Amino acid sequence: MPSDDKKAGRGVLVEAENGAAIEYDETGLVLHLSDIVVTDLARRLGRLAPAITTSAAEQPEAALVRQVERLDPAVLGDIDAWDVTRSGDWFTFAARLPGAEGPRRYLRHAAGGGIVAETGGPVLGILGLGGGRQATTWSGAPRFPHHVVSCPPPHEGEPDRPVVTLRHRSADSELADALIAVRHQAYRRLPLVVTGHELVAPGPLPVPDAALDALDVLLDRMSALAGAFGKDARLLALRVEPGPDNAPTDAEAFHRDWIALLDRLAERVAGRDLGALRFLTVADCGAWWQNDADANRPALEGFHRLALRPGMHQLIVAAAGYMFAQDGLGQPTPEAASERADMEAHALEAALARQDWVCPLMCLAEREGDVIRATFKTAGPLVIDHADPFGAGPGAGFALAGTEARVASVEIAPDDPEAVLIRLDGALLPAPGGHAPRLDYAIGGPMRDRTAGELHAPACGALRDDWQAVSRTGRALHRWALPGSIEIR
Amino acid sequence: MPKVPVTLPPMALAHHAVTRLADLTRDANGLWLRAIDGTNAGWPAHVGDITAEPKAIEPGFSRFAPYRGRMALHLTAGANGGFEAPSAAPDPGLWSAAIIWTSGAEEARSLLTVRGGGDANYVFLAETEDRQIVFRDDAERAVAALPPAGGGWQVSILSCAAGRLSLARPDGAEAEAAGVTDLATDGRLLIGCRNHRPGMKKTLGSAIISEVLFWPGLDILSRRPAPLAIALRDALDTFILWEL
Numbered sequence: 069m070p071s072d073d074k075k076a077g078r079g080v081l082v083e084a085e086n087g088a089a090i091e092y093d094e095t096g097l098v099l100h101l102s103d104i105v106v107t108d109l110a111r112r113l114g115r116l117a118p119a120i121t122t123s124a125a126e127q128p129e130a131a132l133v134r135q136v137e138r139l140d141p142a143v144l145g146d147i148d149a150w151d152v153t154r155s156g157d158w159f160t161f162a163a164r165l166p167g168a169e170g171p172r173r174y175l176r177h178a179a180g181g182g183i184v185a186e187t188g189g190p191v192l193g194i195l196g197l198g199g200g201r202q203a204t205t206w207s208g209a210p211r212f213p214h215h216v217v218s219c220p221p222p223h224e225g226e227p228d229r230p231v232v233t234l235r236h237r238s239a240d241s242e243l244a245d246a247l248i249a250v251r252h253q254a255y256r257r258l259p260l261v262v263t264g265h266e267l268v269a270p271g272p273l274p275v276p277d278a279a280l281d282a283l284d285v286l287l288d289r290m291s292a293l294a295g296a297f298g299k300d301a302r303l304l305a306l307r308v309e310p311g312p313d314n315a316p317t318d319a320e321a322f323h324r325d326w327i328a329l330l331d332r333l334a335e336r337v338a339g340r341d342l343g344a345l346r347f348l349t350v351a352d353c354g355a356w357w358q359n360d361a362d363a364n365r366p367a368l369e370g371f372h373r374l375a376l377r378p379g380m381h382q383l384i385v386a387a388a389g390y391m392f393a394q395d396g397l398g399q400p401t402p403e404a405a406s407e408r409a410d411m412e413a414h415a416l417e418a419a420l421a422r423q424d425w426v427c428p429l430m431c432l433a434e435r436e437g438d439v440i441r442a443t444f445k446t447a448g449p450l451v452i453d454h455a456d457p458f459g460a461g462p463g464a465g466f467a468l469a470g471t472e473a474r475v476a477s478v479e480i481a482p483d484d485p486e487a488v489l490i491r492l493d494g495a496l497l498p499a500p501g502g503h504a505p506r507l508d509y510a511i512g513g514p515m516r517d518r519t520a521g522e523l524h525a526p527a528c529g530a531l532r533d534d535w536q537a538v539s540r541t542g543r544a545l546h547r548w549a550l551p552g553s554i555e556i557r
Numbered sequence: 558m559p560k561v562p563v564t565l566p567p568m569a570l571a572h573h574a575v576t577r578l579a580d581l582t583r584d585a586n587g588l589w590l591r592a593i594d595g596t597n598a599g600w601p602a603h604v605g606d607i608t609a610e611p612k613a614i615e616p617g618f619s620r621f622a623p624y625r626g627r628m629a630l631h632l633t634a635g636a637n638g639g640f641e642a643p644s645a646a647p648d649p650g651l652w653s654a655a656i657i658w659t660s661g662a663e664e665a666r667s668l669l670t671v672r673g674g675g676d677a678n679y680v681f682l683a684e685t686e687d688r689q690i691v692f693r694d695d696a697e698r699a700v701a702a703l704p705p706a707g708g709g710w711q712v713s714i715l716s717c718a719a720g721r722l723s724l725a726r727p728d729g730a731e732a733e734a735a736g737v738t739d740l741a742t743d744g745r746l747l748i749g750c751r752n753h754r755p756g757m758k759k760t761l762g763s764a765i766i767s768e769v770l771f772w773p774g775l776d777i778l779s780r781r782p783a784p785l786a787i788a789l790r791d792a793l794d795t796f797i798l799w800e801l
Contacts, residue, residue, distance in 0.1 A: 080571075085564045088571040098799075100573045 144176065154178065157296070160186065167213040168252065174214060175297075181229030185214040187260040190302045191294035193342070195286055196240045196265040197279065197333070198309030201352070203267055204399045205236040212252070216244040216261050219289040230293050240265050240307060242409035243348075243416075247304075249540065250413060260297075261304070262290045270313035273325035274332075284336055291340065303342040305384075305416055306333060310374055311352025312367040319553075322370025327379040334381060346382050346419060348412060351375070351427070351550045353389040353510060355398030359526035361467065361512025368511050368527060369553040375429055385427055386415035388548040390458055390510060390528035396518055403541045410539045411547075428533050430552035433507035440490040440507055440556055441481060442466070444549065448533035449485035452478060453546070458528040460513060465529020466490050467512065469553070470498060471505040488531065496556065510551035527551055574799040578770070578792040579604050585785055587772040588645055590748070592628040595621040600630075600640050600748075609640040612750055625659070625710065627801075629767045632749045634663050635758045639750030646671045646773050649679065649744030650737070653716040653777040653786070655793055657768040657801065659709060660684055666762025669769065670751045671717065673741025680717055680737060681751050682724075684762065692724040692732070699734035706730075710767065710801055714793070718776035725778055727797050746771055 078098065082090040091098040101109075139152040141161065149163035157178050164171040165183065173186040196203075210216040213233055218241075222228040234241055244261035251258055264286040268279045287303070294301035308330070316322035330347060337345050351371055354364055375385050391411075392404035400408065418425040428446040444450060452464050463475040466488070473492045481487035496505055513526035531549040539545050567576040582589050588605035595601075597620065600609040620631050620638075632638045646652050649671050656669050665684035672679035680694045688705035692715050701724040714725045721735040745753060748769055751760045770793070777786040777793075 080558055083558055083560045084570065085562060086567075086570065087565070089561070089565055089569065091571045098571055100569060100571065102569070 149174075165214065167209070168211045168249075169214055169258075177230050179227070179229070182217050182231040182233035183214055184217055184231050184260055185212075185258065187215065188257050189259050190300040191290065191297065192244075192259045192261045192302050192304040193287070193290045194240050194244050194261055194263050194305050194307065195283065195290075195303065196238070196263075196307035196309075197268060197275070197283060198265075198307070198313075199268045200270045200309070200311075200313040201355075201394075201399060203238070203265060204405070205238045206402055206405065207236055210234055210237055210241045210245045212245055212248045212258070215248050215258055216241050216263060218264050219262050219286070219293050220264060221285050221289065230289075230296060234263070237405075238263065238265055239405060239408065242405050243305070243307075243412045246406070246409040246413035246540070247416065250417070262293065262301075264290075270315075272315050273329055275329055280332060280336055283333075287337065287340060287342070291342070301342055303337060303340075303345065305346050305348040305412075306337070307348045307412075308333075309352060310349060310367075310371055311389075312354045312358065312364065313352070314367065316366040316370050318366050319369035319373055322366060323373040323377070326370070326374050327381075330379060330381045330383070344382065346384060346416070347378075348384045348386060348416065350386050350392075350408060350412070351388045353525035353527040353551055356394050356516045356518075356523035356525060357398070359513055359515050361469065361508060361527075364512050364527050365469075365508070365553055368551040372430070372550065372552040372554075375550055376431070382419070384415050384419050384425055385550060386425070387411040388427055388510065388529075388550050390525040390551075391546070391548050393522040393524055395523070401522065403543075406541050407539045407543065407545060410537070410545060414537060414545075427547050428531060428549035430507070430509050430549070430554060433554050433556045435496060435556055436489075438492055438495070440492070440496070442488045442490060442507055442509070443484070444486050444488070446486050446533050446549075447547075448535055450480050450488060450549075451532050451534055452480060452488070453530045453532060456530045458524040458530070459516075460510070460528050460530045463490075464531055465510045465513070465549075467508045468492070468496075469506040469508055469511075470501075470503040471496055472499055473497070473505075505556045506553055507556050508553045509549060511553050572800070574792070574796040578789075578796045581785070581789050581792050582770060582772065585772045585775055585789065587770065587775075588642060588746070589771075590640075590642075590769040592621055592630050592767045595628070595630055595640075597621070602642075607642055607645070609642045609746075609748065612637050612639045612641055612747075612753065612755075624765050624767075627657075627710065627767045629659075629765045630749065632665075632762065632764045632766070634666070634763045635761055637750055637755050637758075637761055639667070639761075640748045641750075641753050642746040642748075642771075644743060645746035645771055646744030647742070648774060649673050649717075649740045649742065650720070651718050651774055651776065652744075653714075653718075653772045653775050653789075654682075654746075655712060655714045655768075655770040656682065656766065657710055657712050658764055658766045659711055660688075660763055660765060663763040664688060665764035667747075667749060667751045667760045668713070668764055668766065669715075670747040671744045672747060672751070672753070673744045675741055677741035678737070678739040679744075679751075680722060680740070681747075682713060682715055683760070684764070690724065692722050693734070694722070694737045694740075696737075696739070698736040698738065701732040701734040703730050703732050712793075712797055712801070714778065714790075716776045716778040718779065723776075723778040727794060731778075 077094045080088040141149045149161045152161040176183045240263040266283045291301045415425040426447040428444045432443040434441045473494045476491045476493040510529040532546040535547045537545045582604045589603045591603040668682045670681035678696045682692045690703045693700040701722045716723045720737045724732045
């Protein structure tokens with residue numbers, strides 16, 4: 069056959085007098101088998117794997133007979149499984165497996181890999197991008213190990229599995245676990261959630277393209293997994309971690325650089341048919357030794373700006389980071405990780421129900437004589453928690469900068485449940501140096517004592533709204549106000 | 558590369574799909590124009606005893622060159638570089654065709670037209686500005702459209718029968734429209750244009766066309782296809798799998 073028209077990478081291996089007899093491409097040999105051989109193959113394939121049939125539509129009766137054909141559960145190895153059938157590349161079966169799911173139907177790829185629960189609805193994704201404290205992991209499987217899985221690309225030399233069971237819990241898998249736990253308790257539909265995290269070394273923005281490329285791979289694989297089940301994929305949340313780890317120079321640059329990163333991420337997710345993009349984050353208030361307000365301010369003020377003006381994006385700030393306890397290395401304690409996941413789950417559930425999730429956010433600081441009135445964006449009446457659980461001190465986290473004056477007392481404004489009145493111990497005069505006086509909330513605080521056990525970021529406060537819930541750890545959860553720093557008008 | 562001194566039956570060759578599609582097209586008294594055979598002066602059919610005539614009113618615009626691993630006819634927007642096979646469709650109201658084509662930065666516009674004489678109504682296949690693939694009649698009584706299929710070589714399979722226009726892609730996407738009337742007799746097949754005379758520049762796009770198959774008097778997208786139509790559709794699918 070004289071032809072320039074060839075599929076890419078196709079070459080001739082054996083040539084007969086009148087044309088190519090055997091060719092090859094990158095996937096194997098290309099040759100046309102005779103009818104006898106194909107008929108024989110069809111017969112033998114049917115005998116070897118009775119449930120594989122590609123012609124179910126053409127042979128409805130035969131397909132019906134094959135569908136109910138049970139396989140020996142031993143094909144799954146030494147697990148407590150029964151009622152095993154094969155559908156395409158997947159075994160489906162009932163089993164009693166470790167995890168909170170209990171006996172139910174599961175799926176496993178014929179070539180091996182993780183076992184996933186048979187679930188309804190789209191395959192959901194919770195992916196994260198970041199480093200530092202958010203990338204902490206704990207050994208041990210998720211509570212719902214067959215609903216909370218991952219689909220990472222294979223390591224070099226290892227087989228490619230479409231699903232991998234998690235042996236470590238991460239912030240992403242904790243959130244997925246928290247979401248499933250709520251639904252499990254309420255006998256609601258339990259989705260399959262794919263989690264994954266792309267590590268970015270702490271440092272200044274921009275994030276290198278390689279990290280975003282790796283995120284693309286996770287998105288591709290998540291979509292491929294959903295496709296293998298004949299389902300849609302939906303990205304439930306993309307977790308990001310704007311914070312002091314980005315070592316910002318000033319708040320404006322921090323804000324601008326983060327909007328640019330969110331734009332880049334949104335561009336990568338667009339056109340993938342993964343649903344509306346939600347960024348999810350927690351206001352990172354730094355580690356327990358970071359108590360210097362002036363050093364903390366660029367990142368925390370920058371985050372405050374980002375929370376107020378997130379560009380074209382949906383940025384859900386689930387909580388103020390100071391509510392989560394740290395260990396001596398500044399890593400979240402396992403309890404704090406559970407509580408954080410609970411807060412994120414509440415925030416996501418609210419977003420999915422199209423309800424606002426707002427952590428109180430300082431919007432305005434106005435001088436009224438010797439009092440400053442700080443007005444907040446909040447979903448409920450403000451509360452100053454006099455138990456002061458994080459050790460913010462008598463100012464409840466409020467402090468002044470750029471002036472010699474100090475906070476004398478704070479109270480909720482009697483005429484406005486969304487405002488706080490801050491009384492000063494003197495006149496509000498600009499300090500020498502020329503900067504205008506500012507009102508800080510949860511920007512810095514007293515030095516912590518390392519031996520004190522559970523540690524909270526010194527950049528903390530005692531202001532919250534009246535929302536509350538109980539964490540899976542048994543402790544009460546509140547919606548604490550986000551750090552903020554604004555010029556006093 | 559080893560060469561064995563035997564002559565194999567055509568179906569044992571790696572490019573058996575070409576042979577089978579050619580044989581069946583011959584049985585259907587059809588036409589197969591392959592870009593590997595084309596020249597600026599004329600495009601001799603691989604199957605069918607004709608040579609399509611160039612419409613190159615502006616010389617130098619029609620050209621055959623490789624594109625993405627295949628030879629192809631490259632057209633230029635606004636320039637008449639198409640080809641005509643006169644009398645290819647004795648009945649312009651009953652025929653089927655398949656065309657393997659693509660487009661680059663600009664849309665292909667006119668791909669394939671079957672048109673009788675005079676100012677009578679006629680039908681054509683085109684890629685529109687928004688990259689829809691549209692099979693319709695000039696009077697716009699019947700318009701069958703498929704959404705853009707993405708990049709790479711595209712296969713459009715079409716049939717016109719009993720006033721009904723059917724358009725299909727190998728991936729199973731289908732569109733249908735009915736109500737075509739007033740077609741003249743003795744249709745010519747136009748490739749890459751809509752008119753055998755110059756003009757209608759807006760209809761001339763940047764199509765890249767590799768293969769054109771035309772089967773007069775046969776509806777290969779019929780709900781109750783004739784045995785030859787079933788065989789042709791199967792041979793076309795095999796060709797697409799093995800050669801595209």
